[in-house]
Structures are given as structure tokens and as C-alpha cells.
Amino acid sequence: MTLSRRKFLAAGTALAAAGLTGCGSRSSLGGSNELSMWTWTGSVNDGLIGQAEKAIPGADGMKLAMTRIGSNYKTKVLTALAGKSLVPDIVAINDDVATYFPNADQFHDLYELGAKELEKDFLPWKWKWGVTPAGKMLGYPMDTGPTALFYRTDIFQKAGIDVDPGAVAQLAPDWDTYIALGKKLKQAVPGSAITDNISGIYSYRMAQQPKRYMTPDGKYIGDQDHVRQAFDLAVRVIKEGLSANAQNSTDKNAVVTNGKLVAYNAAVWWAQLGPKNAAPKTKGLWKVTAAPGGAGNRGGSFLGITKYCKNPKAAFAFISWLESAKNQAEAFLDPVLFPSTPASYTDSRLSAPDPFFGGQRIVDVFADSAKKYPGAFFSPYDSIIDTPIGAELVNVEAAGKNPDQAWADAQHQIERELTRAGAI
Amino acid sequence: MAVTSKAVPASLGATTESTDKRPNKYRQALPQYTAVAPFFILFAIFGAFPVLFSIWISFHSWDGIGPMKWVGLAQYQYLLTDATFWKTIGNTLIIWVLSTVPMLLLALVIANALHNATRLRTFYRIAYFIPNITSVVAITLVFGSIFSNNFGLLNAFLQSIGLGQVDWLTQPWGIKIAIATIVTWRWVGYNAIIYLAGLQAISADVYEAAKMDGASPRQTFWRITVPMMRPVILFTAVTSTIGGLQIFTESRVLFGDTSSIGGPGDAGLTIVSYLYQSAFIKNQFGYGAAVGWALFILIVLFSIINWRLIGGRDEERLTRRAARRVERKIAAQNAKREAADVH
Numbered sequence: 001m002t003l004s005r006r007k008f009l010a011a012g013t014a015l016a017a018a019g020l021t022g023c024g025s026r027s028s029l030g031g032s033n034e035l036s037m038w039t040w041t042g043s044v045n046d047g048l049i050g051q052a053e054k055a056i057p058g059a060d061g062m063k064l065a066m067t068r069i070g071s072n073y074k075t076k077v078l079t080a081l082a083g084k085s086l087v088p089d090i091v092a093i094n095d096d097v098a099t100y101f102p103n104a105d106q107f108h109d110l111y112e113l114g115a116k117e118l119e120k121d122f123l124p125w126k127w128k129w130g131v132t133p134a135g136k137m138l139g140y141p142m143d144t145g146p147t148a149l150f151y152r153t154d155i156f157q158k159a160g161i162d163v164d165p166g167a168v169a170q171l172a173p174d175w176d177t178y179i180a181l182g183k184k185l186k187q188a189v190p191g192s193a194i195t196d197n198i199s200g201i202y203s204y205r206m207a208q209q210p211k212r213y214m215t216p217d218g219k220y221i222g223d224q225d226h227v228r229q230a231f232d233l234a235v236r237v238i239k240e241g242l243s244a245n246a247q248n249s250t251d252k253n254a255v256v257t258n259g260k261l262v263a264y265n266a267a268v269w270w271a272q273l274g275p276k277n278a279a280p281k282t283k284g285l286w287k288v289t290a291a292p293g294g295a296g297n298r299g300g301s302f303l304g305i306t307k308y309c310k311n312p313k314a315a316f317a318f319i320s321w322l323e324s325a326k327n328q329a330e331a332f333l334d335p336v337l338f339p340s341t342p343a344s345y346t347d348s349r350l351s352a353p354d355p356f357f358g359g360q361r362i363v364d365v366f367a368d369s370a371k372k373y374p375g376a377f378f379s380p381y382d383s384i385i386d387t388p389i390g391a392e393l394v395n396v397e398a399a400g401k402n403p404d405q406a407w408a409d410a411q412h413q414i415e416r417e418l419t420r421a422g423a424i
Numbered sequence: 425m426a427v428t429s430k431a432v433p434a435s436l437g438a439t440t441e442s443t444d445k446r447p448n449k450y451r452q453a454l455p456q457y458t459a460v461a462p463f464f465i466l467f468a469i470f471g472a473f474p475v476l477f478s479i480w481i482s483f484h485s486w487d488g489i490g491p492m493k494w495v496g497l498a499q500y501q502y503l504l505t506d507a508t509f510w511k512t513i514g515n516t517l518i519i520w521v522l523s524t525v526p527m528l529l530l531a532l533v534i535a536n537a538l539h540n541a542t543r544l545r546t547f548y549r550i551a552y553f554i555p556n557i558t559s560v561v562a563i564t565l566v567f568g569s570i571f572s573n574n575f576g577l578l579n580a581f582l583q584s585i586g587l588g589q590v591d592w593l594t595q596p597w598g599i600k601i602a603i604a605t606i607v608t609w610r611w612v613g614y615n616a617i618i619y620l621a622g623l624q625a626i627s628a629d630v631y632e633a634a635k636m637d638g639a640s641p642r643q644t645f646w647r648i649t650v651p652m653m654r655p656v657i658l659f660t661a662v663t664s665t666i667g668g669l670q671i672f673t674e675s676r677v678l679f680g681d682t683s684s685i686g687g688p689g690d691a692g693l694t695i696v697s698y699l700y701q702s703a704f705i706k707n708q709f710g711y712g713a714a715v716g717w718a719l720f721i722l723i724v725l726f727s728i729i730n731w732r733l734i735g736g737r738d739e740e741r742l743t744r745r746a747a748r749r750v751e752r753k754i755a756a757q758n759a760k761r762e763a764a765d766v767h
Contacts, residue, residue, distance in 0.1 A: 075704045078488035099707070103489040247594055247688060248679060250568055254575040384706060391690065398594035398688035413508075420502060421708075422485075 028308040029086045034065040035315055038080075039092035040073045043142070043301060045331040048322055057321045059314030081106055081306070089309040090319065093302040097139040098378040100304070101132045108305040110137040113316040121325060125375025126340045130302050133216050139302030140319050143328070143337035145267035146369035147207055147296035148288050149178075150275070153358065155262040159188035165289035165360065175205070175233055178265075178292035182242040185262055192262045193244035194237070196252045198397040199390050201237045204265045205230040208296035213386070214379035220424050222385045223411050234393055235403045247398060253278040265291045267298040268338045268366045276356055284355065288362045295372035300340065338366060345370075381423045388413040482713035492710075499714035509715065511690060512698040513722070515600065519694065520668035522604035523611075528660060530612050532653075535619030536645065549620070552613030564606060564677035568593075571602040571678075593678065596691035603674045603692055611667065615660045622656030623649065658731070665726045669719065672696035695719045 030036035035056065044066075051057070052064035067088070069076050074094070080087045081103075093100060100107070110130075115137050119127055122141050130139030149172070153163040161171065161184070172178040182194040195201045206212065209230070213222035221227075237243055244255040255261040256278040266274065275286055303323070305315045321327065328339035329347035344350060345367035353359040392406035418424045482499055484492040503509050538548055555563070570577045571592035579589045592598040626649070634644050650657075675692040676685055685701050686693025693701070695715065703712025 072704065078707065081489045100489075102487070106489055244574075245594075246574065248568065248572065250572045250576075251574050251593075254572070258575070387706070394688045398591070399596070401689075416502075420485075420498075420711075 027085050027087065028306075028310045029080075029088045030065045030310075032310065033061055034063050035090060035309075035311065035318060036088040037064060037066045037090040037092075038069055038073075038077060038088040039066065041068050041070070042335040043092050043337070044322070045327070045334060045337075047334075048327055048330060052318060052322070056314060056318045058317035059311070062311060062314040062318075064318060084308075087306050087308040089306060089311070089315050091304050091306060092142070093139050093304050095129075095145070095299050095301060095378075096383055097130055097302045097304075098380045098382060100138060101380050104132050104134070104136050104138050106307055107138045108307060108309060108312050108315075110140055110305065110316065111135075113305070113312055115140065115316070115320075118320055121341050121343065123340050123342060123370055123373075125297075125373060126300065128375060129378060139304050140323060141340040142301040142303055142323060143331070144340045144370055145269055145297050145299030146338060146366045146373065147204055147265060147267045147291050147298055148362075148365045148369050149263060149265050149291045150270065150286055150288055151263040152259065152282070152285055153287050154285050155185060155189050155192060155259065159185045161185075163287060165287055165365070168287075169290040172292045175293050179237060179240060179242065182237075182263070183240060186242065189262065191260055192242075193255065193260050194242045194263045194265075196244050196246045196255055196261055196264065198234045198238050198243055198393045200264070200266070201243075202230050202234040202390070202393055203298060204267075204291075204296060205233055205293065207267075207298040208291070208294050208373075210374040210376050212376045212378060213382050214377065214423075216377050216379075218379070218423065220385075220414075220418060222389075222414060227389075228407065231389065231393070231407060232403070235396055238397050243397065245397060247394065256282075265293075267296075269299060269336065271356075271362070272336045284358045286357050287360055288357060288365045290365060290368065295369040295374070297370065297373045297375075300338075332363075338370070340370075342367070342371065379423075381418060381421060384417050384421060384423075385414050388417070478713040478716055481710050482717055484710045486709045487707045488709055495710065499710050500718075502711065503714050503718060508690060508693070509695075509698065509718070512686075512693050512695045515686070515691065516669055516671065516694045519600050519604050519607070519671055519692075520665070522600060523607035523671075524661075524664045524668050527608040527612050528615060528657070528664065530608070531615035531619055531660070532650075532657075534612065534616040535623055536649065538616065538620050539623045549617065552616050554613070555610050556614040558610075560610065560673040561677050563610060564674050567602065567606045567609075568678050571598075571605075594688045596689055599675075599678075599687045599692040602678065603671065606674045607668070607671060611664070615664070618660055619653065619656060622653045626652050661730050662727050665730055666723055669723050669726065670694075670696050672700065676700070695722070 028036065049064065049066050053066065054063065056062045056064055073092075074096075077088075077091050123144065126141045126144055130141060131137045149168070151163075151168060156163045156168070161181070162168070172181045178194070182192070185192045185194070206227070209226055211221065211226060213227070214220055244251075244260050246252045246255045246261075256274050259279075259282070264270070264274070271288075275282055303319045305312055305319070309315050323341070325339065325341035325343035325347070328337070328341050329344040329349050331337045332339055332344065332350050339345065339350070345363060350363045351361050354362050388410040392401070392410040395401040396403050396406050415424070481492070483494060483496060485495045485499070486492040534552060538545070538552070541548060569575075573579065573589070573591050573593050576592065578592065583589060590598055592602050630648055630652070631644065634648055639647070671694045675687065675694055675697050679685055679687040679692060685697050685705065696719065699712050699715040699719065702708045702715055
């Protein structure tokens with residue numbers, strides 16, 4: 001075929017016209033027999049998605065079209081929602097699901113699609129997080145992030161401490177005894193640290209609390225004792241010299257690789273991000289036990305069906321299939337997402353011994369933590385409140401700022417931000 | 425086209441008489457306008473509209489999804505009393521000075537060396553330009569591991585020669601120096617190439633004349649090269665100002681995409697990273713837009729200052745100097761004549 005100038009121009013005009021009129025004509029992304037889904041890398045099991053891309057189980061004739069969004073996931077979702085067209089049918093939502101609550105009208109109420117019947121299969125606190133204070137269900141539970149204490153058996157042995165998980169849990173049931181343990185470790189092996197930085201202690205202490213920054217009826221409680229105690233605890237760990245002072249990701253990896261971080265109270269996903277990735281040579285040297293200060297949770301995600309969805313029934317059939325106990329167990333193997341369905345915890349695929357942790361069945365520790373976690377209310381403003389506190393904590397550790405001044409500055413900043421956001 | 429419009433009227437009668445005399449101006453210009461239209465249409469959609477829309481947003485409170493709430497000038501009021509915002513201005517200016525001054529001086533020296541190089545000219549030019557086309561993210565990751573506090577290359581080096589450790593990425597000045605270094609490294613070659621182009625535009629005669637008069641290389645550089653490069657230096661100063669006030673990626677990649685985008689104590693939080701943090705991390709699009717407009721005003725201001733300082737009324741200054749030179753020449757001639765008269 002010869003390409004004449006006339007043909008070229010005609011083709012160009014046609015393309016431009018198609019491009020311009022393309023937007024706005026449809027409200028949801030993808031073909032009529034396709035359900036579009038957006039998620040970030042490493043949040044679903046590829047095998048299961050592959051199945052749904054051929055045919056969604058329980059929804060005849062519908063196929064899934066999934067897009068992995070690289071960076072700035074939330075910004076892209078918000079942009080799509082703001083544009084009100086070409087919005088994906090299903091979106092993955094991170095643990096900040098509450099920030100979507102003020103805009104719950106952009107999503108389908110999953111209770112109306114039959115979610116109620118499945119509630120009993122899930123961890124109660126996890127389920128509750130996806131429901132707005134007005135009782136509308138916006139987020140369907142995906143994985144969770146139960147916390148536990150990771151520790152290096154070889155260093156513990158050098159300090160003359162019994163490395164059996166049961167014994168360690170008994171030795172450090174709360175934060176006071178944990179700090180004492182940290183000091184003992186540091187004496188035996190100089191340079192030892194029990195957290196990568198000050199924020200690690202604060203975040204994981206807050207992750208154990210039954211309440212956080214706001215009450216469900218919208219009262220600010222971030223200036224109360226439970227927050228101040230977590231703040232002071234974090235400062236105390238620093239003052240005792242038990243922090244590795246690793247503020248950026250390079251340093252955070254380095255303290256794991258070089259064995260400076262000998263114990264860390266962290267969420268289940270840290271096993272992969274921390275030791276397995278940063279220090280593969282420490283294979284067999286790690287163990288996990290119940291965390292000092294009790295069960296906790298940090299992280300975990302949800303799935304939402306936008307109001308633009310072309311077939312909400314099929315979308316719900318898909319997400320309830322994807323997040324069934326059996327399939328969540330599959331997602332634990334790859335890409336290591338801890339299930340929110342207690343029935344998965346006895347699945348043989350989860351309870352297999354983990355060679356990286358010296359053959360320990362680590363799922364038992366995390367399942368216990370997930371079941372015992374008291375749950376706390378997350379408000380739409382939690383990230384606004386958390387940011388100044390976190391920043392001031394870093395000031396205390398990195399710049400030696402006076403902790404009382406840091407606390408006062410954080411509270412002042414929070415008050416300003418919350419007033420502007422119209423929260424108080 | 426004109427031919428057909430002339431041919432048609434006979435059959436159409438009186439109404440087309442006017443077109444017979446004067447072909448439709450707009451119709452005649454249509455092909456030209458059509459030809460340039462794609463740019464203007466694209467510019468209107470992707471350039472002008474977002475700019476105007478950001479003004480509109482800055483008068484609203486908007487989280488990106490729900491309805492926008494009109495708040496008038498409240499975002500700007502908040503901005504003026506926002507300690508963090510003023511801090512970001514300070515940070516940006518410090519980083520800008522720390523990066524631009526050494527960068528432009530180095531670029532001038534490098535350009536001079538490149539200009540005088542006799543061997544491997546193309547190789548050097550490419551070598552100096554390469555940092556500019558390398559991905560900022562990749563560069564910053566590399567510099568991140570160089571400046572890293574505990575396990576960075578730089579600290580390892582400092583320790584090996586007994587100078588101890590500097591907390592590059594946690595101390596306010598360390599952070600600013602680290603960011604400024606990355607900026608300098610990235611843009612020094614770019615500016616050097618521009619200076620080189622300016623150098624090559626200077627006529628060789630001027631240099632020959634200087635050589636004949638016995639000027640030293642240093643004198644040649646400061647008395648000839650720099651003054652004749654004034655317009656080029658002005659150009660790089662203005663572009664570096666605009667670039668310097670928009671520094672963003674470096675601190676973002678050094679400190680991650682989280683709430684601590686500016687590093688400990690927000691010491692590396694620049695105006696643009698604050699804009700990004702407000703709009704895209706905290707989802708306060710109205711406030712982000714207001715920060716953007718504050719930045720715009722700042723850039724205009726600094727460009728004017730630059731213009732005055734470096735370029736400022738160039739022609740006027742030149743003509744004044746020329747006039748003085750002529751006066752001196754006449755005075756000298758007069759003096760000579762007088763001396764001749766005396767004899």
C-alpha cells in the first residue's frame with residue numbers, strides 16, 4: 001500500500017477525532033465483557049488473576065482486565081475518579097481506606113451486593129475497617145499486616161539468651177522488659193539495635209493500641225495519653241541508644257545486612273522486605289515470636305467497586321472469589337500476603353515450615369497476633385495527624401530536638417491542619 | 425481557490441459581487457490556520473487549561489474526588505501564615521545558591537577548557553553532557569548511597585582518612601549540600617555546552633588583538649571572554665534560577681515518596697516538593713495549587729532580579745562606554761595636536 005499525503009492526513013484526522021471523542025463517552029474502563037481492575041505491584045496472586053482473565057468464576061461471559069499501576073498509585077486512582085470517566089470497575093485500596101469514606105458515594109455498597117453473608121469468614125476488625133461510620137461497606141478485605149517480634153538467634157545466643165520463641169516471648173512480654181533485653185544484647189554485642197529508627201517503635205506501638213487519633217464520632221484524641229505514651233516510649237528507646245538511626249531505605253537495608261538490627265517488632269510483610277531481601281545470607285538465623293506489648297497490625301489492603309462499574313454483580317463475584325480463604329492461602333505463597341480469613345491459617349500451604357526462619361512455622365505466630373489484635377478506629381484524617389508526629393520524632397532522633405518541644409510543635413501543626421480540613 | 429471564486433459568481437448573480445472583488449480573507453487564511461492549529465489545540469488542552477484550572481482550584485478546598493468547596497482566599501491566607509511554606513522557600517533558596525554559583529563558575533571554566541582543547545574535543549563535550557541526559561532518579565539513587573549516613577561511600581572515605589563521619593542525610597546542612605551536589609553534577613555540563621557555543625561566537629580577531637597587546641590568559645578571560653559572554657551568562661542565570669526554584673526530584677528520591685518527603689526536619693523540603701506533598705500525598709489540591717502560584721510569583725521576581733544584576737540595560741551601558749571611549753580619543757588627539765602646536 002502506498003501512503004499518499006492525502007491518506008496520511010485523513011488517517012491523522014481520524015485518529016485525532018477518535019482520541020478527542022474517546023473520552024467522556026464511557027464511564028468505565030474496558031470492553032463491555034471486561035471488568036477493569038487497578039492494583040499496585042505485588043498485591044495479588046498472578047495465577048489467580050490469570051484464571052480470571054480467561055473467565056471470572058461465577059460471572060458468565062465476563063473477563064478480567066487487570067492493570068498494574070507503577071508508582072503514585074493513589075494519585076492515579078484519584079485522578080481517574082475526579083475525571084469521572086474511564087474509571088476502573090475495581091480498585092485496590094491500601095490501609096488508608098478511611099480516607100475514601102467522605103467520598104463513599106463514589107463506590108458501591110458491598111453490603112447491597114451480598115457481602116453480609118461472607119462476613120463470618122473474615123477477621124472481625126479487618127472487616128470493620130472497610131465499613132464507613134454510616135454503615136456502608138466500601139472496602140472488601142484483602143491481606144492484613146499482623147505484627148510480631150523478629151530476632152536473630154545467633155546474636156541472642158552470644159548474649160546468653162534462650163532462643164526458643166516461647167522463652168523469648170516470656171522474657172519480654174511488654175516494652176519495659178523488651179528494652180531491658182535490648183540493653184543486655186547491646187552489652188554482649190556492641191552496636192546492637194532493636195529498631196531501625198525512632199518511627200519504627202512509635203508506629204508499631206500505635207499499631208497495638210485499641211484506639212488511635214479520632215473517635216468514630218469525630219472527636220480528636222491524638223493529644224491524649226495513649227498517643228503520648230507511644231511517643232515517649234519511642235524517645236526512651238532512642239535515649240537508651242537502642243536505635244540504629246537508619247532514616248532512609250539504604251540505611252534500613254544496611255542495618256539488616258550487617259547484623260546491627262538484632263531484633264525488630266514488625267509486621268509480617270517485613271519478613272520479605274527486610275531480612276529475606278536485604279540479608280539473604282542470614283537464612284536460618286531468624287526466628288519470630290509474640291511481640292512485646294501485645295498483638296498488633298500494620299498495613300493490609302482492600303478492594304472497592306467504583307460506582308462506574310458496568311457489572312457490579314460480576315465484580316462482587318470476582319472479589320469474593322479472589323479473597324476466599326482458599327485463594328488467600330494461594331496469595332500468601334506468592335506474593336506473601338497474609339490472609340484476612342482465619343480459615344486460611346490452618347491451610348497446609350501456610351503452615352509449612354519456613355527454612356529462612358530455621359524451619360519455624362511462622363504462620364502460627366502471626367495468626368495468633370491477627371486473631372488477638374483488638375482493632376482500632378481509623379479516621380479519614382489519620383494520615384494528616386500521623387505526618388507531623390512522625391516528622392517531629394525524626395527531629396528528636398536525627399537533630400536532637402527536645403521531645404517536649406517536638407510534641408508541642410506536632411500538636412500545634414495537627415490543630416492547624418485539622419481546622420483547615422474542617423475536621424474539628 | 426481564488427480562481428474558482430472568480431469563476432462561480434457569474435451564475436450566482438448579484439449577491440456574490442462583493443466576493444468577486446475581494447476574496448474572503450478568512451477563507452483564504454484557513455489552510456494556514458489549519459496547519460498551525462494542532463499546536464494551539466493541544467496547547468489549549470494540555471497547557472492553558474490546566475494553568476487556568478489551577479487558579480480556579482486554588483480558591484477551593486478539594487480532596488480530588490468529591491465536590492469542590494469555594495473558600496475564596498483562605499488557601500492563600502493559610503499559606504502566608506504557614507511556617508513550613510516559609511521554610512521551604514528558605515530551603516529552596518539555600519539549595520539554589522549552593523548549586524547555581526559553583527555550577528555556573530565551573531561551567532565557565534570547563535567551557536573555556538573545552539574551547540582551547542586540541543585533542544578529543546567531541547569526546548569531552550559528550551562526556552560533560554552525559555550527566556544531563558541520565559535519569560535523575562538513577563543519579564539520585566547513586567548519590568543516595570554515596571551520601572548515606574552509616575554506610576555511604578563518602579563517609580567511608582572520610583573515615584578512612586581520619587576525618588570522621590558526617591550525617592549527610594539527617595543534618596539540615598548535610599541534606600542541602602547533598603541535594604545541591606546532585607543538581608550541580610547534573611547541570612554543569614549542560615551549561616558548559618551553552619557557554620562553549622557562546623565562546624565560539626566570539627570573533628578570533630579580538631583574541632588575536634589581545635595577544636598582540638600582550639594580555640595574559642587570565643586578563644583575556646576576565647576582560648574579553650566574560651564581558652562578551654554577558655548575554656549567554658544571563659541566559660544560563662535565568663534558566664538556572666527557574667530550574668533551581670523548581671528542584672524536586674532530588675529530595676523526593678533521596679527521602680522517598682512518603683510523608684517525610686523532605687527528610688529529617690523538612691530540611692530538604694523545596695517549594696515544589698511541598699506542592700507535591702500537599703496536593704498528591706495529603707490530597708489538598710487547593711492548597712497545592714496555591715503553593716504553585718506562590719512559586720510562580722517568586723520565579724518572576726527572581727528572573728527580574730537576575731536580569732537587573734547581570735544583564736541590566738546592556739545597550740545603555742555599552743553606548744555609554746563607547747561614548748566615553750570616543751571622548752577619550754578626541755581628548756588624546758587634541759592633546760597630541762596641542763603638543764604639536766607647541767613645537
